[in-house]
Amino acid sequence: MIKRELYKDIWAAISADKQMVFLSGPRQTGKTTFARDAAQSFANSLYFNWDVISHKRQLVENPYFFTELTRKDSSQPLIIFDEIHKYSDWKNYLKGVYDGHSSEYKFLVSGSGRLDLYQKHGDSLAGRYFHMHMFPFTMAELSKASRTFSAFARDPLADFDLNNSSETAALLETLLRVSGFPEPFVKGKAGFWSRWSANYLKQVVMEDIRDLADLKKTDTVELLFSLLPSRVGSPVSVNNLAADLRSNFDSVDRWLSLFDSFFLTFRISPWSAKISHSILKEKKTYLYDYPEIPDPAARLENLIAVELKRAVTTWTELGYGRFSLHYLRNKEKEEVDFLIADGNTPLLIAEVKLSDDSVSPALVKFQNMLGVPAVQLVGKKGIFKYKENGKNRILVVSVHNWLSSLP
Secondary structure: OOOOHHHHHHHHHHHOOOOEEEEEOOOOOOHHHHHHHHHOOOOOEEEEEOOOHHHHHHHHHOOOHHHHOOOOOOOOOEEEEEOHHHOOOHHHHHHHHHHHHOOOOEEEEEEOOHHHHHHHOOOOOOOOOEEEEOOOOOHHHHOOOOOOHHHHHHOOOOOOOOOOHHHHHHHHHHHHHHOOOHHHHHHOOHHHHHHHHHHHHHHHHHHHHHHHOOOOOHHHHHHHHHHOHHHOOOEOOHHHHHHHHOOOHHHHHHHHHHHHHOOOEEEEEEOOOOHHHHHOOOOEEEEOOOOOOOOHHHHHHHHHHHHHHHHHHHHHHOOOOOEEEEEEEOOOOOEEEEEEEEOOEEEEEEEEEOOOOOOOHHHHHHHHHHOOOEEEEEOOOOOEEEEEEOOEEEEEEEHHHHHOOOO
């Protein structure tokens, strides 16, 4: 079993400052295992799972059942609520739990999808929790990246490790073939991933989205999702998807939002100096389970999107800033794949190429406009060079070398 050490550090930092922590992320990324591991550092702990009938009955009969925990000593207990979002009144329940018992207990609330949904509406839990997200395995986690965030922030084009190139190249190939979800990654077989992935999609659409979001047209929703792999890497038009499905804009837009909320996909907006301008423009959609993307270049871009999404999420949750991931596109339709911003201030731009190590003209142009570090990530092995660009420079490097050192 591969321990999620990266998330232990996040948990330690966040839980030190808040009595209630929400842990969410895609299904089958190891959230329950992580929660149980976290409990090992507490002398007193209790695990509750809404899917277990006896646990459910216990809560219904005595909402504050955890106060009857038999303690080994006087230290503060950890109470874990797993899948509590399936309880119809879960927000009000947790509000009562926090307001009445946060001085005596620490709470870890784990679940997929639904924990994010309420953030888009006014809710009674505001200010009572910190949020952490768990992602599928990424290059940085698997290669145990040692570069600190402060070192990366000083110069994202330097101080990365080239010593383990054969190992990190092998990791990249495995991730592209079977994804970073723990079970198919550990198996390492494309045939297993194929079966696992088909079942995974059915579980999320039929169990999570249908039941928790009161979805009726599951066949159409599955068809919509099947259209997305071929559109990775390009701005996605909701109008075009609606026309393909013979549906309406509002329905398709809602289904795409549900894919995001239940961690099948995530979307990034084009960066604009005026945030309001970027909201109205078409977003690019990426998958967490990316081996099904048919085009190798788009699949590589998607993997890098997941890696960067993990990074900006982690940095934000650790309190380093308010980071976000975007892409760049101008009126001439020149484009750079990724831009990392802190509070909408650009920090880094990145272009992805499957094999071309000649510097992208668009990358040069946008770097001259923004004056920030730029990197071109190439799918080929053995690439490492710098190109001077006026007062700036551009790093051209193999994907596996740079990502394996991403903090």
